[in-house]
Amino acid sequence: xxxxxxxxxxxxxxxxxxxxxxxxxxxxxxxxxxxxxxxxxxxxxxxxxxxxxxxxxxxxxxxxxxxxxxxxxxxxxxxxxxxxxxxxxxxxxxxxxxxxxxxxxxxxxxxxxxxxxxxxxxxxxxxxxxxxxxxxxxxxxxxxxxxxxxxxxxxxxxxxxxxxxxxxxxxxxxxxxxxxxxxxxxxxxxxxxxxxxxxxxxxxxxxxxxxxxxxxxxxxxxxxxxxxxxxxxxxxxxxxxxxxxxxxxxxxxxxxxxxxxxxxxxxxxxxxxxxxxxxxxxxxxxxxxxxxxxxxxxxxxxxxxxxxxxxxxxxxxxxxxxxxxxxxxxxxxxxxxxxxxxxxxxxxxxxxxxxx
Amino acid sequence: xxxxxxxxxxxxxxxxxxxxxxxxxxxxxxxxxxxxxxxxxxxxxxxxxxxxxxxxxxxxxxxxxxxxxxxxxxxxxxxxxxxxxxxxxxxxxxxxxxxxxxxxxxxxxxxxxxxxxxxxxxxxxxxxxxxxxxxxxxxxxxxxxxxxxxxxxxxxxxxxxxxxxxxxxxxxxxxxxxxxxxxxxxxxxxxxxxxxxxxxxxxxxxxxxxxxxxxxxxxxxxxxxxxxxxxxxxxxxxxxxxxxxxxxxxxxxxxxxxxxxxxxxxxxxxxxxxxxxxxxxxxxxxxx
Numbered sequence: 329x330x331x332x333x334x335x336x337x338x339x340x341x342x343x344x345x346x347x348x349x350x351x352x353x354x355x356x357x358x359x360x361x362x363x364x365x366x367x368x369x370x371x372x373x374x375x376x377x378x379x380x381x382x383x384x385x386x387x388x389x390x391x392x393x394x395x396x397x398x399x400x401x402x403x404x405x406x407x408x409x410x411x412x413x414x415x416x417x418x419x420x421x422x423x424x425x426x427x428x429x430x431x432x433x434x435x436x437x438x439x440x441x442x443x444x445x446x447x448x449x450x451x452x453x454x455x456x457x458x459x460x461x462x463x464x465x466x467x468x469x470x471x472x473x474x475x476x477x478x479x480x481x482x483x484x485x486x487x488x489x490x491x492x493x494x495x496x497x498x499x500x501x502x503x504x505x506x507x508x509x510x511x512x513x514x515x516x517x518x519x520x521x522x523x524x525x526x527x528x529x530x531x532x533x534x535x536x537x538x539x540x541x542x543x544x545x546x547x548x549x550x551x552x553x554x555x556x557x558x559x560x561x562x563x564x565x566x567x568x569x570x571x572x573x574x575x576x577x578x579x580x581x582x583x584x585x586x587x588x589x590x591x592x593x594x595x596x597x598x599x600x601x602x603x604x605x606x607x608x609x610x611x612x613x614x615x616x617x618x619x620x621x622x623x624x625x626x627x628x629x630x631x632x633x634x635x636x637x638x639x640x641x642x643x644x645x646x647x648x649x650x651x652x653x654x655x656x657x658x659x660x661x662x663x664x665x666x667x668x669x670x671x672x673x674x675x676x677x678x679x680x681x682x683x684x
Numbered sequence: 685x686x687x688x689x690x691x692x693x694x695x696x697x698x699x700x701x702x703x704x705x706x707x708x709x710x711x712x713x714x715x716x717x718x719x720x721x722x723x724x725x726x727x728x729x730x731x732x733x734x735x736x737x738x739x740x741x742x743x744x745x746x747x748x749x750x751x752x753x754x755x756x757x758x759x760x761x762x763x764x765x766x767x768x769x770x771x772x773x774x775x776x777x778x779x780x781x782x783x784x785x786x787x788x789x790x791x792x793x794x795x796x797x798x799x800x801x802x803x804x805x806x807x808x809x810x811x812x813x814x815x816x817x818x819x820x821x822x823x824x825x826x827x828x829x830x831x832x833x834x835x836x837x838x839x840x841x842x843x844x845x846x847x848x849x850x851x852x853x854x855x856x857x858x859x860x861x862x863x864x865x866x867x868x869x870x871x872x873x874x875x876x877x878x879x880x881x882x883x884x885x886x887x888x889x890x891x892x893x894x895x896x897x898x899x900x901x902x903x904x905x906x907x908x909x910x911x912x913x914x915x916x917x918x919x920x921x922x923x924x925x926x927x928x929x930x931x932x933x934x935x936x937x938x939x940x941x942x943x944x945x946x947x948x949x950x951x952x953x954x955x956x957x958x959x960x961x962x963x964x965x966x967x968x969x970x971x972x
Binding site: 393397399401446449450452453454456457458460461462464465468469471472580584587588591595619620621623624626627628630631634635636638 | 713717718719721767770771775776777778780781782784785786788789791792793795796905908909912913916946949950953954956957960961964
């Protein structure tokens with residue numbers, strides 16, 4: 329070790345500090361929406377609930393695929409379980425609908441935990457399609473329960489007991505809280521041991537295992553956690569639109585949207601799903617009158633992104649301008665005595681490299 | 685008893701069709717370790733492509749298979765060279781996400797072009813004629829033709845893998861693309877041939893499926909799942925294993941359908957999950 333070389337490991341940058349404060353301000357504004365003029369309307373709040381649901385689901389998918397290397401095409405299984413749990417608990421067992429939402433998340437996590445031993449027998453590409461088969465099994469199973477309306481589904485009539493204003497505001501606030509908590513939890517998790525293990529797992533399962541990462545446990549945890557999030561999304565979304573059927577609840581389009589949002593925004597980055605959601609809903613708005621063209625354009629943009637900018641819009645921007653909004657990466661700044669005054673290009677140390 | 689025999693025979697014949705769905709998927713996974721999520725949608729595309737010569741040139745659907753197979757081989761080779769090779773690396777994620785994107789493009793593109801009316805191919809009396817084995821058991825002539833074609837194609841494909849230079853290149857690239865590269869085998873070209881071969885086989889499956897029942901732009905995902913289940917039930921690395929997996933899936937679906945509409949598909953899924961639970965490497969895995 330040469331004395332003339334000293335270094336500082338830092339995670340926070342001026343930009344990331346600003347971004348964290350901006351995030352806090354954004355969170356406060358999001359929570360305050362129902363009391364704000366112009367935007368505090370039922371129409372806007374419903375739309376916002378949908379946007380937030382898609383964003384949370386995309387974050388969950390990104391946590392699994394972008395960090396854990398688990399590509400799931402069957403996340404709609406847990407969206408559906410979440411939605412149906414609300415019907416079961418609120419409509420048939422008399423639990424208060426808003427209390428039924430966290431229960432629905434727990435049920436989805438339970439369903440994931442029970443089926444995990446089965447789907448984890450598959451790896452990589454097999455896992456992806458295997459989860460889809462599981463979602464199909466769930467869909468067919470729920471379509472055959474006549475208590476839950478069979479193939480045609482059921483309306484959440486129990487919600488009519490709550491007056492409209494309370495209902496709309498409460499669902500909006502539940503969705504907003506879910507989004508804020510999910511974002512905070514994901515950010516904190518990725519900064520922890522758990523996050524390091526997860527990133528190591530994504531880069532190389534064998535290498536992670538040799539470094540002492542409990543790969544099986546980690547996969548199980550991330551799968552269950554993401555399914556909990558998906559269950560919450562299902563519960564919130566279907567409580568908001570008040571109607572659910574097996575084909576809608578277990579619609580593969582849930583995962584299609586998540587994948588496009590994450591891929592276009594930037595896979596394996598915390599900011600990616602946010603950027604992706606903005607692009608996704610902007611495109612949807614712009615192409616609203618063109619029906620299937622919307623998915624065609626979305627698919628084409630996604631394929632082009634994978635081919636030419638595999639890190640997505642955010643990944644591209646980050647590499648281009650050295651941005652880091654959320655303090656996840658550790659930066660090693662070298663300071664030599666001779667030219668301490670001269671600005672040095674900061675060097676990236678990704679979490680996965682840090683362990684070696 | 686007769687019902688059981690009847691169910692099994694029809695299931696086996698249906699399995700022959702599923703084998704045509706599955707062999708291509710098995711080849712691409714074997715060579716590239718990538719599951720083509722758009723597999724089923726390309727099958728539907730092949731059927732729609734065949735629709736043109738059949739309706740406009742009055743071509744017999746069986747004859748239409750030939751140009752469509754050639755066309756699909758070229759398409760597969762091109763898709764691999766132009767799109768997927770760019771994404772191939774150490775990670776399976778990027779190429780699989782690309783196939784996922786293509787599946788959405790295809791499904792909605794077909795929807796845009798052909799709308800969602802269901803289509804099918806007519807082959808006249810051959811579609812309904814059957815051979816009477818006994819007084820009560822009859823075998824449809826067309827399902828029997830499909831089964832025989834399937835057996836022949838699996839046989840030819842395994843010959844291709846074991847006895848030709850390109851088969852050797854495919855196997856070598858599957859084992860270790862870098863070492864194969866040192867021997868002068870270009871991985872990117874071999875991957876192109878693998879996807880081309882896969883597309884050629886799925887084209888046959890897609891057209892036969894269009895003769896047997898109907899197809900819509902939305903038919904792709906179901907076919908992908910059947911193909912995938914057959915490959916997993918059969919086990920890695922063996923084409924005949926995949927064929928056997930397809931037959932088991934066909935019989936399971938046939939047996940499930942006895943309990944009511946919709947239960948056939950569920951029974952297939954359950955057999956797949958059972959195999960996963962008790963023999964996750966598949967029933968006929970061939971260790972290298």
